[in-house]
Amino acid sequence: MSLDKTWYTEEWAGQGSAISLKIKDKVHDEQSPYQRIEIYETETFGTLMTLDGLVMVTDRDNFMYHEMMSHPALFTHPDPKRVLVIGGGDCGTLHEVLKHPSVELAEQVELDERVTRVAEKFFPELCESNNDSRARLHFADGIKWVADAKPGSYDVIIVDSTDPVGPAAGLFSETFYKNCLKALRPNGVVVGQSESPLFHADLIRSVQKSFKAAGFRDVATLFFPQCTYPSGWWSATMACKQGSVAQFRAQDSAAKGFATRYYNHEIHAAALARPEFLR
Template identity: 40%
Template sequence: MKSLGRHILVEFHGCSSEILNDVPCIESSMVNAAKESGATIISSVFHHFSPFGVSGVVVIQESHLAIHTWPEYRYAAVDLFTCGDSVNPWTSYKILKQAFQAEHGSAVEINRGQLDLLEKASIELGELRNEATQQLIVPKYSRSVWFTDRNENMALSIRHKGDCLFREKSPYQTVEVFDTFEYGKLLAVDKMVMCSEKDEKAYHEMIIHVPMVIEPHVKNVLVIGGGDGGSIREILRHAHVERVTMVEIDEAVVRASKEFLPSLSSAFDHPKLKLIIDDGIEYVKQSPENHFDMIVVDSSDPVGPAEGLFSKEFYQDVYRCLRPGGVMTAQSESPHFNQKAFVELNHCLKEIFDPKSVFCYLAFIPTYPTGMWSFTYCTKGGKHPVTDLDQQRSQQISKEFNLQYYNSNIHGAAFCLPTFISTMLGE
């Protein structure tokens, strides 16, 4: 060999867009390509850029394999650099072309560090102390694969163990489950975090117990969305509830939660639950007037199948089928991450409900972008969520249910909005 290394610059065209946007698939393909070429793998680091694109590198003892993808153009740029003559980078090229289902691949090889242009320096390494230090120690292979939830201006990345435990492209969305190092199993829909085992209680305890502490006689509950099962789990802790109807549009979310998130999905077999796999918007439209004591809109972000859950028409139907004195809660986005949807939903609800019966409150959820998340409490001529709070009942429920986030002090404090949010909402 007349050079220190071989550097192959690769372009793959006409690839599968789905594969180029799949972090675990790309990472496993790159690792496999390195192994088959004869390389010794040291580590791998991969990031997803929502909604499109993956960047990553496999560090090998002989140098590296790197990639960046543009799924929207079905294009990937790959960088294969190997030192010495023990690794054949062209083997990696062939494997990756097949793995990405590329229609066409082009590559140029550059010899790096041509020996006839280099002068070897004499380096004094010192006397080695024992025979053990003379042996080559192969580093332990480590993986660093990241899930990223982002918009055009900010992002949240969470490291997971590399493999996707569940992945299904349903008629509505792509549902995935990852095993993260810090937050346990994580459910994602269309590359957006829905919940994680470690911090889901903040979301589910606040969306459910805030209204249920205020309204102790709730018997008939409707949940729109909430396919992970966390909301119905919290509702069915309350013995006075007689029936819960849950309408989830995507059966894949329920199935993924049942298989991989048992701590959330434990109530799916409860005898008081009626699970309907259908469109919640149409279900509410067909529901009778004054029928439900409480309605929970546990939706994902306002894109795809959940977009209609942020419309005026939907909430007019919610209001119609809520009984007088009834209560509704909805997840209402982040004041930082999705300010437009947050403000528009608040104004929409104030047009439908009495403006004095609409209250924004906050919780802090680390795996959601920016950490700050909002809910909105609305009543149909019912109780005020703070002035009508029964402190003793709140404390009793928190203790009896062994709640991890909600308590009587949090209940009141959650409605104390920072000045910038009150200003944002025009309050």
């Protein structure tokens, strides 16, 4: 059975599979200097943003990705004060970072300003911390930003990137990770999205190898569900300049009043468990 034009379908390249979402309307379509940005209203997943035809964020499931991209890294650091987000144009990760009271500065460096401006209109709940006094939005090349950063500028670097193709490919390189190491303070932590463990195991191995080659002391991958991304299962790979990835402030992450919808200290610990086929 083939689906008609009332469905948005993304084919997952080379995997013989796809995802389809029933749409009510397309409400925005523009070509930015970098990519095509489209916004749909769907029947069951709320608002959907796609970039160059690939799902980026939906109302229904974005919280899992944004929470797992931010909280494990920030709770692994003993006292995160200065945080850098590379990419993350929808601002959901920035919003989660700013839930941490220890954070004094959160800088977001996104290449395409139009992604953020469109998100501000169609995903206002993700952007509600953009005017926080601790937030700084920069529209620039994240690779160059990190390369130019003064040594010891940040406690945590979060690489909330698109797939490792085109301009984003450099965000998965040993050279970039070496620059992250330099930009981090002694207890620094870096985390980057690392695609599907089911579809992209070779990439995860490559990312781990590059982190270690760059000089990070300890590296581990976290696994979590993300139903609108390829395979419905996603990952983020985290590395520590000093200390162990397995050691995190579980008591702080379990504290009352820290509002999340997916992340908690038990999820954090479980996400570090490796499936047998990835050992």
